[in-house]
Amino acid sequence: MTTQVTGNIGSKELIIETGKLARQADGAVTVQLGGTVVFSAVVADKNEPKEERDFFPLFVDYRERTYAAGKIPGGFFKREARPSEREILTCRLTDRTLRPLFPKDYLNEVNISSIVLSADGENNPDIVGMIAASAALMISPIPFYEPIGAVRVGYIDEQFVINPTFDELENSTLDLVLAGTKANVNMIEAGALEVSEELMLQAIEVGHRELIKIIEIQEELQKKCGKEKGEVTPHKLDADTAQKVRKATDGKFQKIHLIKDKGERNQARQKLYDTVLTQFPVDDPEFKDTEVKRTFSHFESEDVRHLIVHGKKRPDGRLFEDIRDITCEIEVLPRTHGTGLFTRGQTQCLAVATLGTKADEQRIDALEGESKKNFMLHYNFPGFSVGEVKPNRGPGRREIGHGALAERALKAVMPDEESFPYTVRIVADVMESNGSSSMASVCAGTLCMMDAGIPIKRPVSGIAMGLITEGDDYEILTDIAGMEDHLGDMDFKVAGTHDGITALQLDLKIKGISFDIIRKAFQQAKKARLAILDKMTSVIDKPRSDLSVYAPRIQILQIKTSKIKDVIGPGGKVIRRIIEETGVKIDIDDTGKILIASSDAEASRKAIEQIEAIVEEVEVGKCYTGAIKRILNFGAFCEILPGTDGLIHISELSSQYINKVEDVVKIGNVVTVKVIGVDGQGRINLSLKAAQEGNSNTQNSTEKG
Numbered sequence: 001m002t003t004q005v006t007g008n009i010g011s012k013e014l015i016i017e018t019g020k021l022a023r024q025a026d027g028a029v030t031v032q033l034g035g036t037v038v039f040s041a042v043v044a045d046k047n048e049p050k051e052e053r054d055f056f057p058l059f060v061d062y063r064e065r066t067y068a069a070g071k072i073p074g075g076f077f078k079r080e081a082r083p084s085e086r087e088i089l090t091c092r093l094t095d096r097t098l099r100p101l102f103p104k105d106y107l108n109e110v111n112i113s114s115i116v117l118s119a120d121g122e123n124n125p126d127i128v129g130m131i132a133a134s135a136a137l138m139i140s141p142i143p144f145y146e147p148i149g150a151v152r153v154g155y156i157d158e159q160f161v162i163n164p165t166f167d168e169l170e171n172s173t174l175d176l177v178l179a180g181t182k183a184n185v186n187m188i189e190a191g192a193l194e195v196s197e198e199l200m201l202q203a204i205e206v207g208h209r210e211l212i213k214i215i216e217i218q219e220e221l222q223k224k225c226g227k228e229k230g231e232v233t234p235h236k237l238d239a240d241t242a243q244k245v246r247k248a249t250d251g252k253f254q255k256i257h258l259i260k261d262k263g264e265r266n267q268a269r270q271k272l273y274d275t276v277l278t279q280f281p282v283d284d285p286e287f288k289d290t291e292v293k294r295t296f297s298h299f300e301s302e303d304v305r306h307l308i309v310h311g312k313k314r315p316d317g318r319l320f321e322d323i324r325d326i327t328c329e330i331e332v333l334p335r336t337h338g339t340g341l342f343t344r345g346q347t348q349c350l351a352v353a354t355l356g357t358k359a360d361e362q363r364i365d366a367l368e369g370e371s372k373k374n375f376m377l378h379y380n381f382p383g384f385s386v387g388e389v390k391p392n393r394g395p396g397r398r399e400i401g402h403g404a405l406a407e408r409a410l411k412a413v414m415p416d417e418e419s420f421p422y423t424v425r426i427v428a429d430v431m432e433s434n435g436s437s438s439m440a441s442v443c444a445g446t447l448c449m450m451d452a453g454i455p456i457k458r459p460v461s462g463i464a465m466g467l468i469t470e471g472d473d474y475e476i477l478t479d480i481a482g483m484e485d486h487l488g489d490m491d492f493k494v495a496g497t498h499d500g501i502t503a504l505q506l507d508l509k510i511k512g513i514s515f516d517i518i519r520k521a522f523q524q525a526k527k528a529r530l531a532i533l534d535k536m537t538s539v540i541d542k543p544r545s546d547l548s549v550y551a552p553r554i555q556i557l558q559i560k561t562s563k564i565k566d567v568i569g570p571g572g573k574v575i576r577r578i579i580e581e582t583g584v585k586i587d588i589d590d591t592g593k594i595l596i597a598s599s600d601a602e603a604s605r606k607a608i609e610q611i612e613a614i615v616e617e618v619e620v621g622k623c624y625t626g627a628i629k630r631i632l633n634f635g636a637f638c639e640i641l642p643g644t645d646g647l648i649h650i651s652e653l654s655s656q657y658i659n660k661v662e663d664v665v666k667i668g669n670v671v672t673v674k675v676i677g678v679d680g681q682g683r684i685n686l687s688l689k690a691a692q693e694g695n696s697n698t699q700n701s702t703e704k705g
Contacts, residue, residue, distance in 0.1 A: 001019050002017060002018070002019040002020050003017065003018050003019050003221065003224050003225045004016070004017045004018075005217050005218075005220045005221045005224070006217070007213055007214070007216070007217040008213070009033070009151070009162065009163060009210060009213055009214060010151075010161070010162030010163050010210065011162075012033055012034055012123070012163060013033075014031065014032070014033055014131070014214065014217060015031070015032040015033075016029055016030070016031050016032075016131075016132075016135050016217060016218065016221055017029065017030050017031075017032075018030075018135075018136075018139060018221065018225060019225065021039060021041075022039070022041045025041035025042060025043050025136075025140075026041075026042050026043050026044055026140035026141060026142055026227075027041070027042045027135075027136040027137060027138070027139045027140025027142070027227070028040065028041040028042070028136055029132055029135045029136045029139070029221075030117065030132070031128050031129075031131050031132040031135060032118075032128075033123045033127075033128050033163065034120050034122055034123040035118060035119075035120025035122070035123070036116070036118060036119050036120050036122070036123040036124075036125050036128055037068075037116075037117045037118040037128075038114055038115070038116050038117065038125050038128040038129045038132045039114065039115045039117050039132065040112065040113065040114040040115075040129065040132035040133045040135070040136045041112075041113050041136060042110065042111065042112050042113075042133070042136045042137050042140050042142060043110070043111050043113075044108050044109065044110045044111075044140075044141075044142045045108045045109040045110075046108075047108075048108075049107050049108060049109075052288075052290040052291075052294075053107045054293070054294065054297070055107075056099065056102060056106065056107055056110075057107070057108075057109045057110070058095060058098070058099055058102070058109075058110050058112070059109070059110070059111045059112070060091045060092075060094045060095040060098075060112045060114075060133070061083075061091065061111070061112065061113045061114065062083075062087050062090045062091045062094060062114040062115075062116075062126075062129050063080065063083065063087060063113075063114070063115050063116070064080075064084070064086075064087055064115075064116040064119070064125065064366075064367055065080065065115060065116055065117065066080065066367070068116045068117055068118050068119040068125075068367055069119045069121065069367040069368070071367075074365060084366075085400055085404070086126075086366065088397050088400050088401070089126075089400065089401060089404055090114075090125075090126040090129055090130075091397065092397055092401045093126060093130060093150075093177060093179075093187070093189060094112065094114070094129060094130050094133050096187050096507050097130060097134075097148055097150065097179040097186060097187040098112070098133060098134065098137070098144070098148065100186055100508050100509055100510060100511055100512075101144060101145075101146055101148065101181070101186070101511055102143070102144060103143055103145075103232040104234075105232055105233065105234050105235045106143050106232045110142060112133045112136070112137075114129040114132055114133055116129070116367065119367040119368065121166065121367070121368040121369065122165040122166060122167070122368075123163065123165060124152065124163075124166065125367070126177070127150050127151060127152050127163060127177065130148070130150035130179060131149070131150055131214055131218075134147045134148045134149075134150075134218060135147070135218045135221060138218050138219075138221065138222045138226060139221060139222055139225055139226045139227060140227060141227040141228060141229055141230050142229070142230065143229055143230045143231065143232045144229075145229065146181050146182075146511070147181075147215050147218040147219065147222075148179050148180060148181060148186070148211075148215070149179065149180065149181075149210075149211025149212060149213070149214030149215045149218075150177070150178065150179040150211060150214070151163060151177075151178055151207045151210050151211045151214070152164065152175070152176065152177050152178075152207075153174065153176040153178060153203045153204075153206060153207040154168060154169055154172035154174055154175060154176075155172055155173050155174035155195070155199070155203060156168060156171050156172045156173075157171075160202070160203060160206045162206075162207070162210050166368050173192060173193040173195060174190065174191075174192045174193070174195055174199075174200075174203060175190060175191045175192070176188070176189075176190040176192075176200070176203050176204070176207060176504075177189040177190065178203075178204060178207035178208065178211065179211070180208055180211060180512055181215070181511060181512050182212055182215055183512060184511065184512020184513055184514060185204060185208055185506070185512055185513060185515075185518065186506075186508050186510075186511060186512040186513070187506060187507065187508070188204065188504055188505065188506035189405075189504070189505055189506075190501075190503065190504040190505070191408040191409075191411070191412065191502065191503050191504075192412065192500070192501050192502055192503070192504070193412050193500075193502070194412060194413075194458075194496065194497055194499045194500030194501065194502055195500045195501055196500050196501070197500075197501065197522040197523070197526055200501055200504065200522070201515070201518065201519060201522060204515070204518065205515060235294075237291075237294070237295050237298060238291055238295070241280075241291050241292060241295050242295050244276070244279040244280070245276055245279075245292065245295045245296055245299060246299060247279075248272075248275055248276045248279055249272060249276060249296070249299055249300075249303075252272055253272075253299065253300050253303040253304065254303060254304075254307050254311075256268045256269055256272060257303075257304055257307070257315035257316070257483065258313075258315065258316065258317055259316075260316045260317065261346075262346050262434045262481075262482065263387070265483075269300075273293075273296055276292065276296060277289065277292065280292060300487070301487045304483070304487050305468050305470060305487065305488075306470070308468045308475050308477070308484075309468055309469070309470045309473050309474065309475055310470070310473075312475075314477065314484070315481070315483055315484065316481060320475055320476065320477055320478065321478045321524055321527065321528070322478065322479070323344070323463075323478060323479045323528055323531060323532065324344050324345030324346075324347075324479055324481075325344070325345060326342075326343065326344045326532060326535045327342075327343045328340070328341070328342055328343075328443070328447055328535060328536050328538075328539040329341040329447075329539070330447055330448070330450070330451040330539060330540055331451060332350065333352065335550055336352050336353075336354070336548075336550070337352075337353050337354050337355050337452045337547070337548040337550055337551040338352070338353035338448040338449060338450070338451035338452025338453070338454070338548060339351070339352050339353070339447075339448050339451055340353075340443075340444040340445065340446065340447025340448035340449075340450075340451060341444065341447070342440050342443040342444035342447060342536075343432075343440075344435075344436075344440055344443075344479070344532075345434060345435065345479075345481065346432055346433075346434035346435075346481075347430075347432060347433050347434050347435050347436060347437055347440050348430070348431040348432040348433075348440065349428050349429070349430050349431065349437060349440035349441050349443070349444040350428075350429045350431055350444065351426055351427065351428045351429075351441060351444035351445045351447065351448040352426065352427050352429075352448055353424060353425070353426050353445075353448040353449050353451070353452040353454065354424070354425045354426075354427075355422045355423070355424055355452065355454070355547065355548075355551040355552060356422065356423040356424075356425065356552070357422070357423060357552060357554065357585050357587060357595060357597040358374075358421065358423065358587040358595055359423075359585060359587060360423040360425075361373060361374045361423050362374075362376060374417065374422070374423040374424065375407070375410075375411055375414050375423075375424050375425075376407065376424070376425045376426070377403050377406050377407035377410060377425075377426040377427075377428060377441070377445060378395070378403055378425070378426070378427050378428070379395075379399050379400075379402045379403030379406060379428045379430070379437075379438065379441055380395065380399060380427070380428065380429045380430065381398065381399050381402070381430045381433070381437065382429070382430065385430045385431055385432050385433045385437070386433050386434075402437065402438040402441065403428070403441075405438050405493065405495075405503055405505050406428060406438055406439075406441040406442045406445060406462075406495075406503075407426075408502070408503045409442045409445075409460055409462060409495035409496070409502045409503035410426070410442065410445050410446065410449070410456075410460055410502070411502075412460075412502035412503075413456040413457040413458055413459075413460055413497065413502065414454075414456060414457075415454070415455045415456065415457070419455075420454070420455060421554050421556065421595055422454075422552075422554060424449070424454060426445045426448060426449070428441035428444060428445060433482070434481050434482045435464065435479070435480050435481040435482045435484070435485060436462075436463070436464030436479070436480065436485075436491075436493065438462070438464075438493060439461075439462030439463055439464050439493055439495060440462075442460055442461065442462035442495045442503075443460075443461050443462060443532060443536060445460075446459045446460045446461065446536065447536060447539070447540065449543065450540045450542065450543045450544065451540065451544065451548075452543075452544070452547065452548055452551065453543050453544040453545070453546055453547040453548060453551070454543055454547075455543050456543060457497075458497040458498060458499060459497065459533055459536055459537055459541075460495055460496060460497055460502055461495065461496075461529050461530075461532040461533045461536060462493060462494065462495035462496075462503070462529070462532075463478065463479060463493070463494055463495075463525050463528040463529050463532060464479065464480050464485075464491060464492065464493045465477065465478060465479075465480065465490070465491075465492040465493075465494070465521045465524060465525050465528075466480030466484045466485060466488045466489075466490055466491065466492070467488055467489045467490030467492070467513065467517065467521075468484075468487075468488050468489060469489050469510065474517065476517070476520055476521050476524055478524050478525070478527075478528045479528060488509070489508060489509050489510045490506070490507070490508050490509070490510075490513065490521075491505075491506075491507045491508075492505075492506050492507075492518075492521050492525070493505040493506075494521075494522070494525040494526075494529060495529070496526075496529055497533070498530060498533060506518075549599070550599060551599065552585070552597040552598055552599050553597065553598060553599060553601065553604060554595050554596065554597045555595075555596045555597075555604050555608060556593065556594070556595060556596075557593075557594040557596065557608065557611060557612070558592055558593055558594070559592045559594060559611075559615045560592055560615070561590070561591065561592045563592070563614070563615040564588060564590075564592055566614050566615065566642075566643060567588065567594070567611055567614055567615065568588065574614065575588070578607055578610050578611065579607075581606070581610075582598070582603045582604075582606045582607040582610075583598065583600065583603050584596050584597060584598040584600075584603050584604055584607045585597040585598065586607065594611065596608060596611075613641060613642055614641075614642045614643070616641050618640065618641065618644060618646070618675055618678060618684055619675065620675050620676070620677060620678060621674070621675065621676075622674070622675055623672055623673065623674045623675075623691050623694065624640035624641065624672070624673060624674075624675065624686075625640075625670060625671070625672045625673075626638045626639045626640040626641075626670065626671070626673065627639055627668060627669065627670050627671075628665050628666065628667050628668060628669045628670075628671065629645060629667070630645075630667070631661050631662065631665070631666070631667060632661070633650075633660075633661070634649065634650055634661075635647050635648050635649040635650045635652075635653070635661060636648045636653070636661050636665050638671060638673055638686055640673065640675070640684070640686070644684070645684070646673070646675065646683075646684030646685065646686040647683065647684065647685055647686060648665075648673060648686045648687065648688050649685065652676070652685075652686065652687035652688060652689055652690065653665065653688050653689065654688070654689050655689045655692075655693070664688070665688070671688060671691075672688075672691045672692075673686040673687060673688050673690075673691050674686065674687050674690040674691040674694060676690060
């Protein structure tokens with residue numbers, strides 16, 4: 001039996017339906033917003049985990065079927081292949097929102113599969129997919145007890161807009177994706193054009209009020225058809241193991257965590273764990289240290305959190321608002337277009353900027369249509385950055401997510417295409433990591449762009465904030481290190497300029513945080529962001545006045561659209577000849593704008609001269625030099641511009657009487673002629689004698705002078 005619930009979100013109707021599709025799944029729904037429909041099914045492993053786990057195996061898969069937009073996939077195989085970057089980012093949005101709401105001791109495998117079934121090109125399916133996943137979990141027997149709502153908030157003409165369309169987002173200074181429960185916010189992803197902390201907080205509050213309506217719709221659906229939820233038995237530490245571990249570690253964790261060097265601290269931690277193991281029969285073949293590891297980690301987390309909240313100390317000895325030592329460098333590599341090396345404590349990122357032409361743009365084929373991308377940031381996190389053996393298998397979901405965040409932070413300050421017609425790619429390689437390498441990528445990316453001479457509007461920096469809670473007590477930490485991220489409750493990343501926020505990301509390990517915590521985190525983050533900017537701008541405070549000598553120079557020509565075919569030539573013959581002769585890159589668009597790119601100024605000049613000669617308009621009264629192409633009884637045709645001929649009537653060949661045209665000119669002769677008129681049909685009349693008389697008069701004037 002099909003069950004349907006509806007409600008109004010913003011100005012649109014949201015429809016959730018179940019009972020029609022995938023009835024063997026634990027829970028399955030379709031969610032419709034406008035003409036966009038997303039299906040989501042959830043399934044959990046019914047058996048007890050076969051092995052002890054210290055993580056929750058949640059798998060989120062989100063796919064966009066091209067049939068949803070009435071398209072057939074491109075390429076040879078004509079079917080959807082590996083997930084696109086947008087699909088991966090949407091998987092991350094869903095995972096980051098739902099994961100904290102599962103019971104801590106629930107370790108069964110859970111799979112969430114979401115498929116876009118219909119796309120109207122207006123409503124973004126990512127928000128719809130997040131709602132669908134929550135609704136499917138709520139009606140399933142899986143122990144997921146509290147639904148989430150998700151909305152997108154735009155800011156257009158000084159008004160907040162809930163779930164703006166793709167077209168509306170083009171004019172929005174804010175793109176905020178927000179998720180949470182009725183009481184709290186638990187996930188944020190945002191890009192903005194330097195908005196204030198106050199406006200961002202208002203947007204979060206407006207969005208949260210709206211997502212409560214979505215939660216109420218899901219609660220109505222659960223009342224109508226929800227299955228009975230399974231129970232989760234809380235894990236209790238083994239009393240004997242706990243006693244031995246506590247005795248061996250009592251008072252030692254705090255000393256270890258005050259060691260600032262990450263490598264030394266890890267060695268000390270391992271040494272303490274080895275000491276703990278001496279309390280257990282490790283030589284017994286049936287002994288498993290799983291419970292010992294769990295207990296050891298429990299007391300470590302407990303001690304660190306108590307140290308921060310009640311002892312008012314951080315593991316590395318810093319104050320809560322302290323930032324680790326920062327160094328910034330530019331011009332690190334000799335032949336790249338721009339480089340920036342940013343080091344903060346034991347986190348280090350090398351960013352390299354490369355400038356290209358329009359031909360280097362990335363073409364994106366999405367459900368809402370094709371688009372091109374002329375700014376890219378690619379983030380890499382190799383194993384050596386944390387001292388691990390890890391083969392390079394290409395970017396994972398985390399790397400794609402971190403790269404997208406850093407790209408969003410920097411895109412807000414990029415110059416417009418009209419004034420800077422380059423394609424820009426930044427590669428951010430993490431060389432060392434101990435806390436927030438994504439925000440280090442933002443800082444290094446800013447440095448490398450200014451080093452390359454890319455005229456960004458203002459420098460951007462980023463900072464990661466953490467949170468430790470114990471009951472109603474909490475502390476917000478500035479510039480969290482790896483341990484504080486691992487053992488803490490929040491990763492709150494804020495990037496921006498002196499003038500405002502350009503990117504924001506919130507991930508939680510607890511169910512949610514209050515607006516008071518968000519407000520305080522904004523305040524601390526702004527102070528830290530500005531301090532980091534001061535460090536960066538002490539090295540380079542604005543983009544270089546000129547591009548790198550190794551970067552291509554792009555010259556812009558504007559020609560009449562009627563002349564485009566002349567520059568291209570039949571089958572591209574003319575433009576290929578110019579490229580082969582000069583070695584430049586040439587791009588022409590439908591408006592007649594021509595981009596000529598080369599790192600060789602002389603080559604660019606030659607290409608421009610050839611194009612200008614092709615498109616030059618004939619001017620009456622001006623003299624031109626050209627070759628005689630044809631001879632008729634009444635005159636000769638002379639090519640005065642490439643592809644442009646004019647007639648020299650026999651009466652204009654000479655001031656004296658002539659019997660026939662060949663007495664004065666022959667085919668192939670190069671002569672100087674003067675344009676004496678252009679008739680209504682565009683036919684050009686030339687004069688050889690007028691050009692000669694003009695030269696004679698000029699010479700006579702010179703002689704007299």
